[in-house]
Amino acid sequence: MTSSRTGDRPGILVLLCLLLLTGLVLLSSVGQVEASPASPRRADRSEDSRPAKAVAYARVAVVRVLVYYNGMLNNDPAPIPVLSPCTADGALVGTTGTNLNSFDYVLTPTSAVNPVKPCAGVQAAFQQLNGAASSWSISHIDVMLNAAYTGTGSNQLGSIVYSIYPAEVVSNAGPTAPPLLALPLSAPTGSPNHDLPVLSTPQPSDPTADPSAATVLDVTNIYGQPLGRDSETFNEVKSDVYPISVPASQVNQAPLAAPTTAPTSTPPQLTVTGGTAEATVTQAPTAASTPLPLSSQVSLGAPEIDSNGRLIGMMVSNSSGNHVLTPVSAVNQAIGPVTGKSGTLMTEWQQGLASYYATPPQFAQSTTAFQSLLRSYPDFGGVLPFLTASQAKSTAIPPLTHALGTSPGSTSPTGGSKTTLVVLISLGVLVLLLVLVSLVVLLRRQRSGGAEPAYVVPEDEAQLDLLPPNMPLEDLEKYQQPMDTEQPTIPLPAVKAREFMEDDQPTFKMPALPASPSRSRQGTSLMPHPAGQTHPGIKRAADPNQDNIFAVQGIRIVNGRSQPFGLFIVADGMGGHLNGQEASRLAIEIMATEILQAMNSVQPLDDAALRTLMANSVEHASAQLRDNNVNKRLDMGTTITAALVVDDIGYVVNVGDSRTYLMNPDVGLQQITVDHSVVASLVSAGVIRPEEIYTHPRRNQIYRSLGGEQDTVDADTFEVPLQAGDKLLLCSDGLWEMVRDPQIEHILRGTADPQQAVELLVREANTNGGEDNISAIVVRMLEDVPENTGPGLRVVVAPQESDPEPSQP
Incomplete structure (x- = not known):
């Protein structure tokens, strides 16, 4: 199918010129923002972006307490671990050193380390996968230092972890239990064994503290948003370690006294500047019957400090389940046996801050x-x-967190101009990137004569009995093409996928590759053994699954020899529940029919023909979806990642943010495809770090999909040399966003059976949150091509049955 697009070029050039002009205007306005006049008073205040001295001093001693549980079932005595931990904050107290305690301690709420029953979040995660637990036990307890101590580098976040022996928890968190516990830490191998940052209660020599400056320190995500729940997913543990501070007046106190003034009808808003929430109007303690909204968002165990950085309270849960601050008496009772002395670390830290915050600063x-x-x-x-700031004689300290927007009541006068500057730079860069990408696409079209190369059937293949062009997928297994009158087709035996994966099958072990291997075609015939599974995800279990998958393996006869092949497709539909489901199903049906029709021939197909076949099938599927959208006034689309494996080469095509990975036992896990998403572009441009793709607000936005308004879809194609023992993984973003690459590699490396591998991957994604539809196909490559077998194919996984007609928007 060919079409001329020369008439569109003038319009495209005009659009490119407009985009280029817009980018230049945006970038030129950056200089105007930087050079905009400011009053002397405003300029003086903008130079000092330091957190409060007490906050800077104390926040390094705030930790994340992670309690992992095992659940047991009545019919199975073996403990089942829950990967999602219960989460609370804590404060380090005590120190090591001569004539001091032999342990460091963490002060944390008793309810956060309940040995009898875990938090509600962990109970729910276990029940969704296994049913209700009959009993519980603590597996292990981790204590993680936050980013204010470790630093914010990707190799620093979550890098320092201590542990608590579960046997140290002797309280059952009952009604008569103390609200706080001080538990000794143990240092695992590799953890620092020096004295740690610790907090102390008020000392007689301290200056008089300002009651209105009391502050609560909480550990949050990179955007400074309180967690607001009692558990985290596996993926969040090392990323949600950024401390913020909120005024103590914005959370409930305990014991609760009658307010001295009438409380306002609307609680003050959380005000965050540079990762520190600054105090607004001081408010009297609030009655338990009217809990402040922020109290429920701040984590249990968040410590309260005074204006000297001393520990004066901690967030606990009262008898009504509300989060309230304990008084200093409860803190003293919990840490009475623990020394309050500071070690060398906190002494030098305090001395450095005293000089830095002096008036004028003593740099x-x-x-x-x-x-x-x-x-x-x-x-x-x-x-x-x-x-760095001290050496530069500056009082500008970069914030630990990155606010999503300017907070109400923010006292930072330059926040607006800084935000405007960042927005203008980002928009200018993105516009220029769009111009460059569009120019490249336009030049490619011009070189190719303005049309995508069409797949041409060879002349000697014209008389072959190919698959009918509109054959539905469910009829593929019934279709057989005899080679000639003397050799009828012998289909592959229809056995369960698991039977192909027995461990006693001969597997060719490749020799160890060098550090930077150069993979090339080996000239061997490899049989692909697939398994696939799709799941709506625990968060969307009540809605239709918009993902669809397809997996087929087969044998074709070419030049008198058996040539194994396999076709594997994952599609993630968009446009609403039924629209997305139908879009992914229809795209797979069109692609599979076109590709399998060509693979059913006896004519040899070279690399170029197979690449073109994959690209054209995507183009035709996209065109059909686009026509449906226009004719039926729908808004459906889908991503696609597909792999056609022939002998020892995988021909991969990709549109959107579904992915194809290659797992080689010697090299490890490699991502083959490139995400067509906004966050992937931001990573490539160096605007954000790679790990931020999992948390960025625009992580769900893609700029390529099937069914869009464009006349063509720009699909990426790849050729992947394969070896015996390799595994391919095709998956939707619902899998890779919930299961990070190291855990994917761990599962693929440790599991020989593809069926078991997909089950573990889907289960892990649900355990980590299951926020989207989850789909995965795992293909294991083996040198076990059946001998003396005629052509045939077997559908291992087919798309879901179509639901009723998709609805109009």
């Missing part, structure tokens, strides 16, 4: 103190921003 003294800290405690990455 020389603070630089010396911070340098000494960094030499003595190289794992204290949070010192570096203060050292």
Whole structure:
């Protein structure tokens, strides 16, 4: 199918010129924002972006307490681990050193380490996968230092973890249990064994504290948003370690006193500047019957500090289940046996901050103190921003968190101009990137004569009995093409997928490859053994699954020899529940019919023909979806990732953010495809870090899909040399967003059976949250091509039956 697009070129050129002009205007306005005049008073305040001194001092001692549980079932005595932990905050107290305690301690709420029953989030995660548990036990307890201590680098976040022996938890968290526990830490191999950052209760020598400046420190995500729940998923554990501070006046106190003034009808809003929520109007303690909204969002165990950075309270759960702050008496009772003395680390940290926050700042003294800290405690990455600012004689400290927008009541006068500057730069860069990409596409079209290359059937193949063009997928297994009158077709035996994966099958083990292997075609025939599974995800279990998958393996006879092949497709539909489901099903049906019709011939197909076959099938599927949208006034689309395996080569095509991976036992896991998403473009441009694709607000936005308004769809194609023992994984974003690449590799490396591998992958995605539809196909390559077997094919996994007619928007 060919079409001329030369008439569209003038319009495209005009559009490109407009985009280029827009980008230049945006970038030129950056200079105007930077050069905009500001009053002297505004300029003076903008130079000081430091957190409050007490917050800077104390936040390094706030930790995340992660309690992992095992659940047991009545009919199965074996414990079943829950990967999602119960989550709370805590504060480090006590220190190591001569004549001091032999342990560091963490102060945390008793209810957060309940040995009898876990938090509601963990109970729900277990029940969704296994049913109700009959009993529980604590598997292990981790205590993780936050980003203010470790630093914010990708290799620093979550890098320092201590543990608590479950046997140390002797309270059952009952009604008579104390609200707080001080539990000793143990240092696993590789953890620092020096004194840790600790908090102390108020000392007699402290200056008089300002009651209105009392602050609560909480551990949140990179955007400074309180967790607001009692558990985390596996993927969140190491990323949600950013401390913020909120005014203590915005959370409930315990014991609750009658308000001295009439409370306002609308609670003050959380005000965050640079990762620190600054105090607004001081409010009297609130009665338990009217809990403040922010209280339920702040994690249990969040410590309260005074204006000197001393520990004066902690967030606990009262008898009504509300989050309230304990008084300092409860803190003293819990940590009475634990020394309140600080070690060298906190002493030097306090001295450095005292010089840095002096009026005027004593930069020389603070630089010396911070340098000494960094030499003595190289794992204290949070010192570096203060050292850098001190050496530059600046009071500008970069915030730990990145706010999604300007907070109501923010006192930062330059926040608007900084936000405008970032937005203008980002928009300008994105517009220029769009111009460059469009120019490249236009030049490619011009070189190819303005049309996509069409697949041409060879002349000697014209008389072959190919598959009928409109054959439905359910009839594929029934279709047989005899080679000639003397050799009828012998279809592959229809056995369960698991029977192909016996461990006693001969597997060719490739020799160890060098560090940077150069993979090439080996000239061997490999039989693909697939298994697939799709699941709506626990968060969308009540809605139709918009994903569809397809897997078929077969044998064709070419030049007198058996040539194994397999076709595997994952499609993630869009446009509403039924529209998305129908879009993914229809795209698979069109692609599979066209590709299998060509594979059913006896004519040899070279690399170029197979690549073109894959690309054209995507183009035709997209055109059909686009026609449906126009004719039926629908809004359906889908992503596609597909692999056609022939002998020892995989021909991969991709549109959108569904992925294809290659797992080689010697090299490890490699992502073959490139996501056509906004966040992937931002990573390529260096705007965000790779790990931010899992949390960025625009992570669900893609710029390529089947069924769009464009006349053509620009599909990526790849040729992947394969070896015996390799595994291919095709999956939707519902899998890879919930299961990170290291865990995917761990499952694929440790599981020989593709069926077991897909089950583990889908289960892991649901355990980690199951926020989207989940689909996975795993294909294992083996040198076990059946001998003396005629052509045939077997459908291993087919798309779902279509639901009623998709609805109009």
